Amino acid sequence: YETSSGPPKWEKTQLTYKILSYTPDLPRRKVDDAIRRALMVWSDVTPLRFRRVYLRQADIEIIFASGEHGDGYPFDGKGGTLAHAFDPGQGRGGDAHFDEDEKWSEIDQDVNLFLVAAHEFGHSLGLGHSDVQGALMYPIYSYQNPETFRLPADDRRRIQSLYGKKSS
């Protein structure tokens, strides 16, 4: 989807996020931390800033849900689709949904939440999938160590073409 003025993007650099529900697979603080670090992947290379909110509506709202969860794009149980997220925009725009039927983890077993969240937030910011294997926005999940994760050049170039570079 592209508008006549280019791909959808946020017209502001200060964005808010809210975690509406949690997975029981991980302690809440680990989920909070994975989400925060996943957003940092993008804020580290652009002028974008993310602030967590608890009460009011946020630009990026995050849920864990199973099957049909109210957006017309039901999840499919364990395996297959892990998560999805909406392009920037009002209402559901920017929101990220994670399939609760997956087993979420902070390590290499099961599905690493940080890696999937970082990918989904790429969609929340306006990126589509990349056909470059190894790119974060490649659609197929593959594990890499979150401790040594660095945003691949393809993703960096694409996000910076939307929002510019982080000023030093």
Add this chain to the structure above:
Amino acid sequence: FPLQVRPQPWSSLDPEKVKGYLDKFFPTFTKAQNLSIEERIKKMQKFFHLTVTGKLDTETEKILTMPRCGMPDVSE
């Protein structure tokens, strides 16, 4: 009597599942809705830099069963 040749199943995967995958991740534009499954598989193989055959070979099947993001790979 000659043996009756049975058509080979084109894949071990359920054809409905394959179609479902293509509909979800490689949706067709209104004008191109008459694209054959073979053409749509080619489109998918091109995206994943696989050998473009239009057939569900082993490497294509492997991609179909891998865990992934739920967003389409090509724009609607």
